[in-house]
Amino acid sequence: MPTSKDVAQVAGVAQSTVSYVLSGKRPISEKTRKKVEAAIDQLTYQPNAGARALASRKTRVIGLVIPFIPELEMGSIMEFVSVIASTARQFDHDILLVTDDEGAAGLRRVVGQQICDGLILMQVEDEDERLPVARSLNVPVVLIGIPRDPSGLVCIDADFEMAGEHCVRDLAAVGHSVISVIDWQPAVMDRHVNYVDRFLHGTDVAAKALGVTVLHLPGGTDRATISESVDKALASTTGKPAFIAPDRTIQDILRRILSSRGLTLGLDVSVIGSASPTLAELQPIPLSTIDLRPAEVSRRAVKIMCQLLEADSQGPHESLELVPTVITHRCSTLRPQ
Amino acid sequence: MPTSKDVAQVAGVAQSTVSYVLSGKRPISEKTRKKVEAAIDQLTYQPNAGARALASRKTRVIGLVIPFIPELEMGSIMEFVSVIASTARQFDHDILLVTDDEGAAGLRRVVGQQICDGLILMQVEDEDERLPVARSLNVPVVLIGIPRDPSGLVCIDADFEMAGEHCVRDLAAVGHSVISVIDWQPAVMDRHVNYVDRFLHGTDVAAKALGVTVLHLPGGTDRATISESVDKALASTTGKPAFIAPDRTIQDILRRILSSRGLTLGLDVSVIGSASPTLAELQPIPLSTIDLRPAEVSRRAVKIMCQLLEADSQGPHESLELVPTVITHRCSTLRPQ
DNA sequence: GGGAATTATCGATGCGTATCGACGATGCTG
DNA sequence: CAGCATCGTCGATACGCATCGATAATTCCC
Structure with a gap:
């Protein structure tokens, strides 16, 4: 591997000059710069990261x-x-x-x-x-x-709180008066990542402001739990039901359960999930989503x-x-x- | 940040001795080792990666x-x-x-x-x-x-070839004489990762050896393509149909299509997919899978x-x-x- | 118990770069 | 044209560690 010293020798300058050409921290004449750059190309020189880190105290x-x-x-x-x-x-x-x-x-x-x-x-x-x-x-x-x-x-x-608020607002705006929020799966809830709380809090804030009801229902990766949550939601809803299911694993199960009950998304029931745009588009009925913008x-x-x-x-x-x-x-x- | 020189000073030895204590490349007396280790602990010394890389020509x-x-x-x-x-x-x-x-x-x-x-x-x-x-x-x-x-x-x-062979063998062993292999989604096929070819080749090898028929059918992320592939498979099968669908995205769609045709997995039709054990277990009908052991x-x-x-x-x-x-x-x- | 063979430690050097002070060359001012 | 600032370059040094050769301390054997 060539070093900056080798470059200096080929270019006929001092090693420090090579360093200054590279860093630009001191003025260098056009002529010298050209010579050095030619030498760098010729030797395919690349600065050694370890030495650089040692001298500059920055590793990048x-x-x-x-x-x-x-x-x-x-x-x-x-x-x-x-x-x-x-x-x-x-x-x-x-x-x-x-x-x-x-x-x-x-x-x-x-x-x-x-x-x-x-x-x-x-x-x-x-x-x-x-x-x-x-x-x-x-x-x-x-x-x-x-x-x-x-x-x-x-x-x-x-902004999970805004996300929660936004979901509830939009669902209320199309006529839903009872909105069910399905929790993330237990594995996530147990970890106490607090975006969950912020999201749920956002839904509550919007519910209070708009006078609609928000139900918080348990999520899970098994069909039974979600099925039970759907039952609870339907029991407490008079108009058309609405669901917010930000956990990706859950939203798939939810969709199947709703369709097995004869409910058609976008017609009898609203669902907002979370997925990248491409994934959302792939679904048979393209899913309305809240994009958390990773x-x-x-x-x-x-x-x-x-x-x-x-x-x-x-x-x-x-x-x-x-x-x-x-x-x-x-x-x-x-x-x- | 303390350096090995600082450690040496505290321990009352030379810097090189500290280095040898750390690397073990030369014998060090118990007494000296103890002193040095105490100094390291006291200063919470950690060697500088840049300097180490520079001197040893290894970055780890x-x-x-x-x-x-x-x-x-x-x-x-x-x-x-x-x-x-x-x-x-x-x-x-x-x-x-x-x-x-x-x-x-x-x-x-x-x-x-x-x-x-x-x-x-x-x-x-x-x-x-x-x-x-x-x-x-x-x-x-x-x-x-x-x-x-x-x-x-x-x-x-x-060993994708073995995987393909193994899938066909197992399906043939439970009585299938026509086995349909659904390709990966086009995005994967287009990339010419050759594990696809190796897998498909494995299925062919097994088919020839066992005298069964293997159909290669196009995959996709839309329901229509898979649906068409399923039709073709059913049309060319007299006994119970069998599918191998190694692409995760595809296997979900496939399952839904089969169930919408009234075919029950494991009873009317065999499906082998690919998923981690936990994921496979989560399904309503736990999926038989080929584990590619990432x-x-x-x-x-x-x-x-x-x-x-x-x-x-x-x-x-x-x-x-x-x-x-x-x-x-x-x-x-x-x-x- | 003297010389050889070990063992344990030290001092010095090099790794490749960044950076500082110094110095010659150049341009400018009056 | 003397005096001074500016520009461009060089040489020397430091960064923190690994490693080699040398030296001092210890042990061993006849």
């Missing part, structure tokens, strides 16, 4: 802490990961994976060894054991998700991180950013009168 | 090249990524993400800058533009998937990589490892007579 690597093999929601997690990695490259950074089975020790490790300049944490829970560590590390940390106590932390997430959340998380890194910020920062969600009405909700 | 980082936001199969890709990251840690390595939108240049970059000691490529296609680069890089590369010409490359994948493939890929790194192998290596697949018969296939 961001650690991404991914949840530990959750089985559920793997698809959506991958969307975050993928977009985060791509976006990081746009800011000339790379992504190092830190799996959550290493726990808080993993965070200390990658920061302590200075493998990373900062950390992005996914799937932050209400009371997360990683938070005290995150606060104590003297590198920037960006959380995707909002813990109960976000003080001293930089957080970003979809790609946008991911992009912004990286952007915030890179700004913090650039600012070279020492002191603890604190901020909270909510990404607006978007409802798309397709064919599974009643049409406006 | 493996680059993982992930497919570019494929939308399809994101869940299963995440399973690979997650297991690969965990396994790498067991070998005391870390994983750096390289997204495929950087293309072959991305590979050259991370290797050229010596951010990584080696590369794992996912989703290798039949004629992959990354292969010539992979061959020319002088670091170990492990492919997950098998290209048309694997010469000079180290490959690992599930976790095992991932683990072995990392293991092979770490062996190559340890061997410090210079010359080009070549190997091909196939991971046996496993069929689990649940309730969607006929019972043996």
